[in-house]
Amino acid sequence: xxxxxxxxxxxxxxxxxxxxxxxxxxxxxxxxxxxxxxxxxxxxxxxxxxxxxxxxxxxxxxxxxxxxxxxxxxxxxxxxxxxxxxxxxxxxxxxxxxxxxxxxxxxxxxxxxxxxxxxxxxxxxxxxxxxxxxxxxxxxxxxxxxxxxxxxxxxxxxxxxxxxxxxxxxxxxxxxxxxxxxxxxxxxxxxxxxxxxxxxxxxxxxxxxxxxxxxxxxxxxxxxxxxxxxxxxxxxxxxxxxxxxxxxxxxxxxxxxxxxxxxxxxxxxxxxxxxxxx
Numbered sequence: 478x479x480x481x482x483x484x485x486x487x488x489x490x491x492x493x494x495x496x497x498x499x500x501x502x503x504x505x506x507x508x509x510x511x512x513x514x515x516x517x518x519x520x521x522x523x524x525x526x527x528x529x530x531x532x533x534x535x536x537x538x539x540x541x542x543x544x545x546x547x548x549x550x551x552x553x554x555x556x557x558x559x560x561x562x563x564x565x566x567x568x569x570x571x572x573x574x575x576x577x578x579x580x581x582x583x584x585x586x587x588x589x590x591x592x593x594x595x596x597x598x599x600x601x602x603x604x605x606x607x608x609x610x611x612x613x614x615x616x617x618x619x620x621x622x623x624x625x626x627x628x629x630x631x632x633x634x635x636x637x638x639x640x641x642x643x644x645x646x647x648x649x650x651x652x653x654x655x656x657x658x659x660x661x662x663x664x665x666x667x668x669x670x671x672x673x674x675x676x677x678x679x680x681x682x683x684x685x686x687x688x689x690x691x692x693x694x695x696x697x698x699x700x701x702x703x704x705x706x707x708x709x710x711x712x713x714x715x716x717x718x719x720x721x722x723x724x725x726x727x728x729x730x731x732x733x734x735x736x737x738x739x740x741x742x743x744x745x746x747x748x749x750x751x752x753x754x755x
Contacts, residue, residue, distance in 0.1 A: 490574040511549040522608035523582030529574035537719040541603040543610035553603040579722040592620040598689020622649040627669030673700040680705035688714040711745035
């Protein structure tokens with residue numbers, strides 16, 4: 478019988494250790510993780526991993542750190558199920574299993590030299606933080622950078638310390654909005670599409686990177702097209718339930734495409750005809 482080459486298998490589990498945990502909101506926690514064999518994850522911004530807990534299960538989670546920071550990587554986890562609730566109970570030094578990275582991320586080589594309009598809705602900021610950090614680490618390689626973030630309430634804002642730093646930088650434009658304000662909120666109130674008309678861009682040289690809840694996409698795309706951004710320059714990341722990461726189980730399938738292998742980042746021009754995508 479032929480032996481299975483586990484070393485090259487995309488199903489191979491790698492041991493990893495949690496280096497740091499931070500509570501971001503009532504629902505989300507930040508984890509800094511390092512592979513225990515001193516290897517590097519070597520991911521692209523926008524890719525995801527499968528993270529597993531022995532005896533509990535496995536879930537797909539977006540990587541939210543830049544590949545320019547190689548000694549460890551970050552994830553942002555919302556506690557919504559058995560595995561993620563257990564993850565929230567782990568402590569620094571605990572071990573987890575990692576598979577991946579999987580999928581196609583944002584095409585940073587194509588984006589270089591162009592302007593960026595990054596639009597994040599809620600937890601969609603997690604995979605976009607990977608792209609944002611990459612761009613800021615290589616700031617000279619990119620033109621104008623606009624970051625728009627929206628969520629339901631101020632208490633749901635992720636990475637608020639980093640957002641404060643983004644708002645203070647002079648080499649990028651940052652704006653934030655909430656659907657519902659509290660008494661302390663002094664910023665914009667409204668859905669994220671209310672921020673787009675006021676952004677000053679050159680459509681021909683601007684790429685838009687969009688991640689957020691499914692209900693957001695059609696409205697955001699309509700505003701981007703109204704700004705004159707070409708369809709081929711609108712990049713969308715879809716969060717389907719990616720069960721295997723290898724295009725085998727079909728759980729993340731959109732007609733003839735698999736989010737885990739063909740995505741999760743798609744060019745709008747190529748996916749707009751797929752009725753199941755939106």
